[in-house]
Amino acid sequence: MSALHDEIRELMALYPEARSATLPALRLAQEKHGWLSPEALREAAEGLGETPAYCMSVASFYDMFHLEPVGRHLVEVCTNVSCALVGAQQVLEAFERELEVRAGETTEDGEVTLRTVECLGGCGWATIVALDHRYRTHVQANDVGAIVEELRADG
């Protein structure tokens, strides 16, 4: 049995009903495979004792699960109201220029996926950009070049 299988079993033991481990199990499978590929879903399902279809139906409800491949790095720009009021769209456009992709796309080399997201819960420190899930606060368009360089340097 795979390490993922064992980890999912451990998660299931935390809950009175094992199905509660579905979200954490999907998260682990996604971390291992990079996205929820059919194989990742099969593995998660096997660990949980659910069907892959069940896992797919749950995963498709949540924004953080990727049902298609994404880049090794994820750049998420909040464009909800508070961020937009102080220039989130300009930040997004700077990323689009710098990475040569549109929002929702992945760079040709498969390194970086850029997307917009709804409010990240950091509105007073806008614009919020999540880089591989770490928040950057007060991001402005002219910070974007350095941020992308940092991501690329990270290999």
Add this chain to the structure above:
Amino acid sequence: MAEPRLVVLQGADERDLTKLSEYRAIGGYDALAKARALAPQAVIDELLASNLRGRGGAFFATGRKWSFIPKPDQNPNPHYLVVNADESEPGSFKDNEILSRVPHRFIEGCLITAHAVESKHVFVYIRGEYLGPFEAVRDALEEIRDDERLLGGVTIVVHRGAGAYICGEETALLESLEGKRGQPRSKPPFPAISGLYASPTVVNNVETLATVPPIVAMGGAAYAKLGVENSTGTRVVSLSGNLVRGGNYEVAHGITLRELIYDLGGGIAEGRELKAVIPGGSSTVILTAEEIDVPYDYDALAEVGTAMGSAGVIAIDDRCCMVQLGIRVSEFYEHESCGKCTPCREGTRWMTAILRKLEAGEASDSELDLLLDVCDRINGKCLCPLGETAAMAVASYVLKFRDEFLAHLDGGCPFGSQSPLDGVVAPVNQHTHSPVAEVPA
């Protein structure tokens, strides 16, 4: 009158309260010992005396909510405490700061609450995006892991969500915690009777729980002296938008919106004029710049037709186009609708579509009426409040800024690219994993 960091965030500016030793040094976990020396009902009575009302948005009296939980001899199923740390309301970021800076006060609140409702099982449902706050709570729990005196046989499991605003609605949260799609349940039964795994369950917000230890420490009656009648105590208010100093500010209820914006927030950035204020997160009815002398408390805000919601105050300056604001807000709810009820699922798409036509200068008089009509057809016809708060919020932009909407009828947007919301790409407009159907033409 506004003394920051009064209760919930007290001490956090002076010390690193993420550390157990520092929290102990200011009397941390003493309230837990005090509460455990009392019978559960006596703790509930203290909360009733404080008149603390839930900080998640609905403002329901916390002591009353706890008293709805059946006693163990009335219902032998395990009792659960579920923490709502899903904070996703646009404009709100207070729980983020509370979890990150005073995780032990929050955990102490969970343990006191577990004692009051006779529960041994706490689940903290935290939004998946909150990696920093998750780590703060995880590390704080790690510090007390072997301290049975503190834990008292209670297990606390931190459960991470995966990106869905609707999971902040308490029954959707329970579905999600049970490993399902996060779609609201119909009520009744309420969670107190049939919640997690169909067992008695208290669902409380992070800030509500972090307020519990100070209440137990100072006594409910003393807490009730802070703030104003009906809105006792303090509130961590999130300030954002076009302000000089955005951030979280803990204030006693009753401070005016004007004081929040100008005294604490430093006024409008770049010397601009205030145009409008969203007072309690994007789900609340907007106020014009003329309406901001209203005290920030439940009753006063209700009197002017709006709500404190999740205490996210968004200040909007004079460059912003209200139609564009409507589009962006409507797109958010369109994206986050769980799809269960037709009026919400379809209505939010229609709202966006009509607003887009208006913005492009292609709408007629009757379509402005149609927009209000669509809002009206969502209102009161949905399972949970998501749909109707979306409709009420957007309708309020039309009602309060009608001239601006009318100005769009001939020739399109008078603000154009002057407005910071011009052309903003919302998630609903980009290629995502779940295909978005064509918006009605």
